Amino acid sequence: MHQLFSQVLGQRDLSRAGDLFSLEDGEIEDCLSQALDHIKAISCSPDYLTNDNDQAVVEICIMRITTAIRETGSIERHSTALVGLWESCLEHKLTPQGENTEDTPHAKIASDITSCILQNYSCPSVMVLAVPVAVRFLLRGNRELSRNMSSYLSLAAIAKADLLAEHTEAITLSVLGVFYPFISDSMQCLSSPLLCLL
Structure with a gap:
C-alpha cells in the first residue's frame, strides 16, 4: 500500500488524510483494493461507532479512493x-x-x-x-x-x-x-x- 495511505489508515492519522488528495490518481491506483480492505477492518471494529476520528479518516479515504477509481476507470479491478x-x-x-x-x-x-x-x-x-x-x-x-x-x-x-x-x-x-x-x-x-x- 502507498506509504501515505499506510500512515493515514494504519495510524488513523487525520492530520495527514487531506494530503491524499495531493497524490496523482495513477500513483495510488495499484493499492486501492488494499486500502478498501483496511477501511473495512476499521469500520467493523467495535469502537468505530463512537470514534469520531476514525469515522473522519474513513470518510476522507473513501472520497479519495472513489475519486481515483472514477478518474482511472478502474472499477472492474477494484469492484x-x-x-x-x-x-x-x-x-x-x-x-x-x-x-x-x-x-x-x-x-x-x-x-x-x-x-x-x-x-x-x-x-x-x-x-x-x-x-x-x-x-x-x-x-x-x-x-x-x-x-x-x-x-x-x-x-x-x-x-x-x-x-x-x-x-x-x-x-x-x-x-x-x-x-x-x-x-x-x-x-x-x-x-x-x-x-x-x-
Whole structure:
C-alpha cells in the first residue's frame, strides 16, 4: 500500500488524510483494493461507532479512493473490494434511532460508495457483484439509501434485465414497504363506508 495511505489508515492519522488528495490518481491506483480492505477492518471494529476520528479518516479515504477509481476507470479491478466494504455496512445499523435524523456511520459509508459502484450499471462484471447487495439495502429501512438504490437499479434493469430477474420478490417487497402507509390509508378510506353499511 502507498506509504501515505499506510500512515493515514494504519495510524488513523487525520492530520495527514487531506494530503491524499495531493497524490496523482495513477500513483495510488495499484493499492486501492488494499486500502478498501483496511477501511473495512476499521469500520467493523467495535469502537468505530463512537470514534469520531476514525469515522473522519474513513470518510476522507473513501472520497479519495472513489475519486481515483472514477478518474482511472478502474472499477472492474477494484469492484470486489469496493462491494465487500459496501456489503459489510449491512451488518450494522443503517437507520437513525429516535429523533436523530443524521445518518449512522455505516449508512454514510454505504451512501458514499453507492454511486461509485452503481453508476457502472452497464458493466456486467460489476453488476453481478453489486445487484444482490443493492437489493439487500432496499429492505433495510433507510429511505435515502433505498431511493438511490432504486434509481440505479432501474438503469441496471434497462441495461441488463436478467441480473435483476431473480431479485423480483425482494424488489417488490421494498416497493410495497415504501408505499404501505399510503396503501393502508387508502384501504381504510375504502373500507369505512363498507363498515357503515354492515
